[in-house]
Amino acid sequence: MSDDLVDDSPQAVLKNRFIEGIKVMLGREPKKPTVITPEAKKIHFYKKGNRDLIAEKLHARAHAEHKNTWRNRRWITLILANLLFVVSFQFDIQILEGALTASRLIGFHSVDLNSGLQVILAHKHIIVNLVIGMTTMLVFWMLFGGRAFCSWLCPYHLLAEWAEKIHLYLVKKKLVTDQTIDRRTRSVFWLIFAGLALVTGYTVYESISPTGILSRALIYGPGLALLWVFALLVFEVFFSRRAWCRYACPIGLTYGVVGIISPLRIKYTLDGCFHEGDCRKVCLVPHVLDTVIKGRAVNTVIPIGPDCTRCGLCVDTCPTGSLKFEVKGLSKLL
């Protein structure tokens, strides 16, 4: 093999993996890696070798209990945040005024990055308050993990999670099958909606955004627009698992890009992993977890790519603690 010619240091393979992660977010299917660090190769070799993996696995399983720790924390955060919007208006307590698209948190502007972008493209002028609000949110979500917006704040995400449960039940009963769709569609949609805003001068995406529609419905009362949200959920239950979030939503891609350099992320440790794939079964974006497939990890420790929503379902599911939340740099400081 030509391994002598390629740089297989952890820095080099992780850099490759970082770039690969961005491409995968934009829609490319993950590929089998060609360069793996010697340390990781060693672990792969031993796993193939003579350790009593079955005994170890059963042992780990016996100790692992079914947890919903992160899911519960996330649901509570999501519900409380959306509730804060509602009570701020209903009881006039003025903590978080506005809706998810734009709001004032104790008087400070915060503007959803995708909505702000749509307005700038459609209006073609930069408004100071809008830029202030967008910058605040940019810094916030850069620190707190980009697509964490999706799983920790977006009200549609929660409904879609429940719809997903129904979908998976129907799949188990063999009543429906998950119809997968090309993930590149999301990138295409992002471009289409940006283009439409720029060309037509209307914030076209905002008129069908289930996130905006739901947020306003919660705060200002329901309307006919909820029919569109309902149609999306029906599509996801009977036809394609988590279709909107996976294949369509431009908000997810916007925050994904923001999260590329986020220090808050999921960290994968190769050593203890049994490669059972439970994490990939619960994941909204299983393509970011391709690295947990046997023989694919390029390094002993790997940060998960930017399309990850930091929902923590994999952390809850993993019986061996091979997937954990990590704040880059913080562990060194402590």
Next chain:
Amino acid sequence: MSDEETPEDKPVKKVGAGGTAPLSKERAQQARRKVLRTILLTGGVFGAALSGYLPLVYAQKPRLRPPGALDEKDFLASCIKCGQCVQVCPVEAIKLADLVDGFGVGVPYIDARSQACDFSCDAVQCILACPTGSLTYKKPPFVGTRPGAQLAAAPILKAKEKDPEPTLNLKERIGVARLTRPEACLAIQGKGFKGPARGSDFKGLMRYMDVDRWKPIPIKDHPYEVEECDLCVSECPIKNAISIETVFAPDGSKRKSPVVHEPCVGCGVCEMICPAEPAAIEIVPREVWKA
């Protein structure tokens, strides 16, 4: 290289005649179906997005926008649909449009007949609340101004007349009041009016200075008794925007009639308070002043 492969990585390939490895029939069919589904989803979402154009095609009745709104096209482009203007309005005059408004879904409007803007906030706070400049005190130079939309002078709020600063920070009108059904107007008929202006189950609110400067009350709790109806004039919040004048009817007889003047900002209080059903006086949204 990698030690093992999971089932999903195992290539389901048959070596073809030309040395290439074609997909199995099953895989090829799956791939084809995936392409079809991708096209279906793309078309579906794109179609749904474009359905926002429908109301524009139907040219729906124009909506009355909140004070300080940019011209319609700029307004729809810049509004981020957050509803902060809704939240600050003390009389809840501002509502958010629903699906039937297409691209206007989630965009604020005022239905003056059910609840007009009576400026009981004293300072056009909806403009202050707007994060994107869709509602603005002063239009930036890059957006056009329609002739006749600008107010000749800062409008004087009757309620603040005795304050050191009696004017509203408003440069443009959002519409103009028009006597659209003169035949229904009580003043023209020479009739008076007694009772709650809009009946006893009307939910609209208004600030009455003689009741409470800071708290708007239901209009049904403030009955009127007038010899000759002049509610549109007496309740108009803007100074010199409307008056009762003596006019000559086509048959030569003298009549009393409300006449709208240049300071009218299009707030809609006259439309809300008009006891005739439907209202004799209405706001024409986005209308400009024609001398």
